[in-house]
Amino acid sequence: MTMSRIAKIAGVSVATVSRALNYPEKVRPELRNRILEIARQYNYVYHAAAADLKRQKSNAIGVLFPTTIGPLFAETLMAIQEKIQEHHMALIVGNTMYSKAEEARLVKQFQERRVAGIIFTGYGLGQENLIRNLMRQNIFCVVTYENLEDTDINYVGFDNFKAAYDATNYLISLRHKRIGLIIGPYRKMGRLLKRFKGYQQALKDHGIQFDAALVVSTEPGLLEGKQAMRQLLHLPEPPSAVFAVSDHLAIGALSSIKQAGFQVPGDISLIGFDGVELAAYCDPPLTTVRVPARDMGRLATEVLMKSINNGVKRAMQYCLDADLIIRKSCSELK
Amino acid sequence: MTMSRIAKIAGVSVATVSRALNYPEKVRPELRNRILEIARQYNYVYHAAAADLKRQKSNAIGVLFPTTIGPLFAETLMAIQEKIQEHHMALIVGNTMYSKAEEARLVKQFQERRVAGIIFTGYGLGQENLIRNLMRQNIFCVVTYENLEDTDINYVGFDNFKAAYDATNYLISLRHKRIGLIIGPYRKMGRLLKRFKGYQQALKDHGIQFDAALVVSTEPGLLEGKQAMRQLLHLPEPPSAVFAVSDHLAIGALSSIKQAGFQVPGDISLIGFDGVELAAYCDPPLTTVRVPARDMGRLATEVLMKSINNGVKRAMQYCLDADLIIRKSCSELK
DNA sequence: TTGTAAGCGTTATCAG
DNA sequence: CTGATAACGCTTACAA
DSSP, X not given: OOXXXXXHHHTSOHHHHHHHHHOGGGSOHHHHHHHHHHHHHTTOOOOHHHHHHHHTOOSEEEEXXXXXOSHHHHHHXXXXXXXXXXXXXXXXXXXXXXXXXXXXXXXXXXXXXXXXXXXXXXXXXXXXXXXXXXXXXXXXXXXXXOOOSOSSSOEEXXXXXXXXXXXXXXXXXXXXXXXXXXXXXXXXXXXXXXXXXXXXXXXXXXXXXXXXXXXXXOOSSHHHHHHHHHHHHTSSSOOSXXXXXXXXXXXXXXXXXXXXXXXXXXXXXXXXXBOXXXXXXXXXXXXXXXXXXXXXHHHHHHHHHHHHHHOSOSOOEEEEOOEXXXXXXXXXXX | OOHHHHHHHHTSOHHHHHHHHHOGGGXXXXXXXXXXXXXXXXXXXXXXXXXXXXXXXXXXXEEEESOSOSHHHHHHHHHHHHHHHHTTOEEXXXXXXXXXXXXXXXXXXXXXXXXSEEEEXXXXXXXXXXXXXXXXXXXXXXXXXXXXXXXSSOEEEEOHHXXXXXXXXXXXXXXXXXEEEEESOTTTOHHHHHHHHHHHHHHHHTTOOOOGGGEXXXXXXXXXXXXXXXXXXXXXXXXXXXXXXXXXXXXXXXHHHHHTTOOTTTTXXXXXXXXXXXXXXXXXXXXXXXOOHHHXXXXXXXXXXXXXXXXXXXXXXXXXXXXXXXXXXXXXXX
């Protein structure tokens, strides 16, 4: 069933049918209802591709994630979804699996579908140019989880440096001096690099010598956290506190510590990062840094919608707060 | 940039450009390369909507989830993604938030985009007719996480009844008789209902009287698991073992048990459901039922692709295994 | 191997 | 308030 068939049945023109469907107020109520009724009867389904073609844009927006496994990104995705559905738009997602090639493929797919905008989540290093290119093609972009230096790109992030600084600082305030760091592949990811630097800076500001042996960089994941912790435990002089830069890593580390027969926080203090709900249910409940995953998703979507509706304006940039949530996995060094 | 502009520049017809892009072998190599080169130079981007319109179908497929929060669905989604990307198709996702209205909206959106197929994940009760309708409109469907009675609908599920039966049975084999059940809203969800029945049947088969006081139905979630367990703990005669029908529920329950000063499995045996990686990192590591989340995603996508490519055939139905993973959270009743 | 030409179902402009 | 009509960018018989 198409508009023109409906038009024929109703004895009106396609234009009128289109209007009845899209701008109800532009059609005489009686006629409008008759058209709508016929559409319903014949199970008419709007053909989005045809409209997109004519209008030269779609109402779909694309979202790029490294992966949606892991509660953080998943929460952000849900928030995006909700907002997008409010705006009656469609969502195309892609998981890049942290691969540049995959990302390129997905961006191309988005372009082919003429998405109105793209949200980059958990964005890699050095893709500003990709984004500028997209913007030049009238595809609006927002990046989340990062706060960029660039002043021309929309972002909704949080201060990764400060968040890591605060966490490390907290450990230091508890008199810890040998503080281990378990972190993802920070050389490849801007936000991880910033966290790494936050850790270093906190050490420096308190006159603690940075010790490369205390940092282990690994893939994210429970098992990896466990292995990393084991490595730390086997050091000649193991740390008295560990900052695991994701709750998953921390949970893995926790199991490793327990398995080795140590207590948390009695023997080793442990702090996570992300603030997933689960952290509160660990034994002991995990002190962590709460990343505003949901808020970022919401805000990023709003920013995107505004860009789309207002056309090119100057970039909107938001840096949200990431708060330290103190629970029971850290204690003062005796 | 469009095909016809490229055609003009290359001094050929649109048809040739289209062929050069879509069926490279149908164009003389030299000419093809010239066209491709021009396309690249001018940054040509294929217009998927136009093609969809002409072809009367799109290469997008839709996936419906209740929510992607929670590692299980997220894993299935990732598996689907991977497969879909292999087939160079696009993925449109929707979270129904367990709402019929949202689901209807999303299905409509999928139809408007003329998706080639839809994967229903974590499907609610009584939607067979919705699916049959879709099938009548040439939209192929697969449902996952369920094994349907209907013989005309594709599904890739696992035996929810048997999985729950086995878990309960295991507890019984450990001499438990008062076995609590913490379960989601099973009255609304087919697969939960089946698990509930599996639990009941196992009891019955061993001559254990079903006691409604021992089952608490709740929303899924950590907090809910905790509260449900508290409720069970306050029973005049609390259970000696608890079957929590999701690992999240189980982890919540675990924290509740510990908080009340009891030991797992010493005082209370606990078994989860889902088999998320995390369960292995609990203290104690959680015995659970492993749901083949990833395999279901993969297979469901393959089934869908086959349906799409082969046109209407008879339904493909797969029932995968859900295995009991025995770890340390259950012990024999003393 | 390549070209011609007719649409696909909408939207939007312009006229009535 | 309504109608006629020309695109939008692509695919695909069919013809050359």
